[in-house]
Amino acid sequence: MSDQKEISVESVKLGKIELAPEVLQIIAGLSASQIEGVASLSGGVVGDINQLLGRKNLRQGIKVELGDTTVIQVSIVVIYGYHVVEVATEVQKKVKEAIEDMTGVTVDQVVVHVEGLKFSQPDKKKEKEQTHRVK
Numbered sequence: 793m794s795d796q797k798e799i800s801v802e803s804v805k806l807g808k809i810e811l812a813p814e815v816l817q818i819i820a821g822l823s824a825s826q827i828e829g830v831a832s833l834s835g836g837v838v839g840d841i842n843q844l845l846g847r848k849n850l851r852q853g854i855k856v857e858l859g860d861t862t863v864i865q866v867s868i869v870v871i872y873g874y875h876v877v878e879v880a881t882e883v884q885k886k887v888k889e890a891i892e893d894m895t896g897v898t899v900d901q902v903v904v905h906v907e908g909l910k911f912s913q914p915d916k917k918k919e920k921e922q923t924h925r926v927k
Contacts, residue, residue, distance in 0.1 A: 799858060799897055813856040816864065816891055820902075821850035823890035824866050824883045829874035831910035834867040853907075861900035864891065872909045880904040 798810040821833055835852030853867035864887055870879050884902040891899050 799862075799895075801896055811895055811897070813858060814851060816856045816862075816895065816897065817851040817854040819891050819894055820854045820856075820864050820866060820887045821852065823886045824854075824868060825850070827879060827882050827886055829871050829879035830883065831869040831871045834869050834905075834907035862897060863901045863903060864888075864899055865903045865905065867905040867907050869908045869910050870906055872911045876906055876909075880906055 798812055799816075801809045801811055824830060825833060833850075833853030855865040857863040857865070866883055866887060868880070868883060870876050883904050887902045888899045891897055
């Protein structure tokens with residue numbers, strides 16, 4: 793999900809410090825998943841299957857594009873009832889801030905793709921109790 797280039801962060805007397813794009817993916821995934829209103833990161837069919845199996849992949853739904861500019865793409869699912877644009881804007885701010893604060897890498901753009909909405913599941917136990925009551 794990322795370009796295979798590494799980011800050269802700093803050269804010091806001891807040598808060079810490089811960051812793999814996967815590091816940026818994990819930072820972006822953690823910061824995006826902590827935003828109120830984000831149900832999950834959306835990583836396509838394979839990511840959805842892993843999520844059903846209980847596996848959490850913080851790089852899922854995150855794409856890092858390196859070149860003249862650094863672009864982070866984040867695919868999310870928003871919880872129904874939250875203002876979608878406000879949630880996406882907060883994801884942009886927090887992802888950019890987290891990557892820049894933790895790595896020193898300048899993020900030029902954070903592109904948020906809202907892949908869907910998650911609806912809360914009705915409590916089946918309460919439904920059963922309600923259907924079996926005598927009126």
